[in-house]
Amino acid sequence: MDEKYFPEAIEEKWQQRWLASRVFEVEIDSSKPKFYALEMLPYPSGFLHMGHVRNYSIGDALAWYKRLKGFNVLHPIGWDSFGQPAEQAAIKRGVNPRDWTEENIVQMRGQLQRLGLSYDWSREIAAHRPDYYKFDQWFFLKMYERGLAYKKMTQVNWCPNDQTTLSNEQASGGICWRCGWAVEKKDLEQWFLRITDYADQLLDEMAEIETGWAEKVLKRQRDWIGRSRGAFVDFKVKDSDENIRVFTTRIDTIYGVNAIVVAAEHPLIAHHFAEISAEARQTIEKIRLDKLKPANREVEAEKEGTPTGLSALNPFSGEQIPIWVANYVLMEYGTGAVMSVPAHDQRDFEFAKKYDLPIPTVIAQSPKSEVQTPDQTESQITTAFSDYGILINSGEWSGKTSEGAKEEMTKVALEKGFGEAATTYKLRDWGISRQRFWGAPIPIIYCGDCGIVPVPESQLPVELPDSAPFNEVGESPLARVPEFVNTTCPKCGSDKARRETDTMDTFVDSSWYYFRYCDPRNPEMPFAPEVIAQWLPVDQYIGGDDHAVMHLIYTRFWTKVMRDLGLVKFDEPVKRLMTQGMVIGETFFEIIPNETDPQEEGKRVYYPKEAVRIERDAKGKLTNATLKENGTPLKFAVERMSKSKGNGVNPDEMIQIYGADAARLYVLFSAPVENELVWNDAGIEGAVRFIQRVYRFVWRWQTALLNAPEQEPNEFSAEARKLRQKTHQTIQRVESDFERLQLNTPVAALMELSNALGDVRADPETAAADVLFAVKEAINALVLMLTPYAPHAAEEMFAALSGSDRGILHSDAKFPQFQAELAKKDEIEIPIQVNGKLRSRLLVASETSKEELESLARADEKTREYTDGKQVVKVVVVPNRLVNIVIK
């Protein structure tokens, strides 16, 4: 240990030792409880950003804490290395995506290691390597066998100029991002996974993880799945033998139907196209075209529609009602047709108002309701009444409750053959086909004679060729690699067979990666089931809430499929999920006004901090910012860190200036994990100062402490007792906060303990045995509890204090043992309130009785200033807490 704290030297030294001694590599060990700490694996962009640093610092702190608590901790990392950016790099710079990806991995692995993260590097995996994606393909085949993978026609965004499909983002505004042509919808055959089969399980088995996942994540998943229970009802189309089927959750309102409204794409429209007037056809065509444009998310589209001239018959009332087409009915949901009940559905209400349709009221708030009664004239209604209530104007059903009517009417519909109970979902099957090169090839062969033939398991992996013509536009680049495409049919041996040229969505890779960590080199299977049984489920998963729906639903789905394949024995893969907040920082920008539309806010042009002259007031608040170059006044805000906003912080620079320990400590200390974290350079300096203080203390005391007797003294001075009390209070706080996953407050507790050590006045050389003992106990505890936050410094100090540099995990060091009797205060301060206002304080022995506290409080001089001459109504005494005297 050097006298001065040099993070660079200490960090490099311990990082090398950790790697050399393989101290974080684990095997199954039945003598210890297991703990699986998992963080979301990064995409290898080449550069770590502060969001990663935060994510991995949280995970690493938990991993260290659990190790010190005696757990066998699995803490792995890998690379989500398939995906668009590698292919973009290939197109833009002509590099090979594989080389680009591998280089980035080397870069980022170095960055992770410089942060000193305690990963088991022997388990590192990467999605783009054949030994990994072989099993993406293996799972695909298993799902295909079970009918869970299937092919169907679907609409995609298509640029006719570039001959390529576009994602919704690339088709933003209805024009191609690359060439500016109008985007079309095109039907394309795509592979899907039948996640909808698992919709109910995905909802119902949430019960198993409710306590460990943030409610906001579960809620988003519930909304995403969007289960809705109701009924299908068939309305007879007049003068036809057709029925039109609607889905409704409110069959009880069926006497209030004023129209059937269908989507423009509804088959009924095509069937009866000849009967529809030219004017109506025009409107229908307009609606259809409008729907092809990407939606404007800012404003809800104006409701628009047209009557078709067709009519339908209400199966309950027998009433004849018109059939309309409207833009607010979605073909993709339910049956693409709804029964319009304007009095009790806001959307139908707005539509009816616009086109002056009747608004019959059939639900009243109560039998004697003042709202929505039949006496009320339609014009008085300003909004739909969509709550449950009592049926009115509903023939024989009048007087029943909504709940009762729903059930009975559904039953009647079933009996009479014009309907049935039904459940619908927003969740769609998972389309996994991508017309991309840099992904796992879908292991399917098309044979002229045999049709769709899955690649036999023995021929896996279907490997990507080294390269493909990336610069060509069009369908999947693989389609232009003849050596890849042309193959023999595994079934009939014909050499005219062609391979599927689409690759899989990268969310496939990330759906099961953390299972592979458990058995990363298994050549036969994605993993051995008995190994999974030892490590999974994941005890703590940590990541950003941007993955709340996609990734986290897909991986739950994948787990359930693996369970049904007999590979795993549980329903839910992740017991506890923590979603960390974003890292944000100050941004400086200029607003260039929008010339075409001065109402709209103009474009923001961002400048990096270095280019800005910043003025702050005496208290440090940012008051003014101008461009250094020419004094242009700038606006400022606090926004998500990103390169384009010029407010990013480079982790390597942070490590270089302050050290990895300080950066990690700062990130964990300055905000609760779920909050946003505002980056502040001054804060990280505070973290350095704290580490330095502890370090200096250890340096000053190490010799004296090494030579101190092991034996616990019989007597402790008041000062030593006070220090021991603080030590044990700190242990308790740190431990309970960690168990609650609250990682910022333990740092505050450790700082307090450090401050208490700073208050020790004794000199190391001359300190009495009891003080030496108390100091040794305190500093040992402090250093160990600091490990999760600043592992390098902790190792260094631990070595100095123990006189051995084997390392914390190779010694028998454990998380310090809390001793309640030592933490107890013998004297406590009791506040005295008069009518709830603090008036005095009492210093008493802890556990002073109620009676004694009351008499002490009444006798207290300061208190008597307020109570003398007044009538005491009541005295509330809470032992060890407070006294409240109530006077009149």
Added chain:
RNA sequence: GUCGGGAUGGCGGAAUUGGUAGACGCCCAGGACUUAAAAUCCUGUGCCUUUAGGGGCGUGCGGGUUCGAUUCCCGCUCUCGACACCA
């Protein structure tokens, strides 16, 4: 619009079940050390008021429950986020 989260000093934040609001850190101010600066250490730091001792106010706003409310209940305001015609 619907749903969900949030609002505490100049700032990040703390306060297990209602019980001393503002721990800890940052910023800032003053002091010690130094020829000087940096670093370090010490002190102060919610607001208003007072010569002082002290007093008053204070957890977004308005009510309520309670001896006592940042915490529980009712009604608002603002804000961040998700979804957005899902029948």
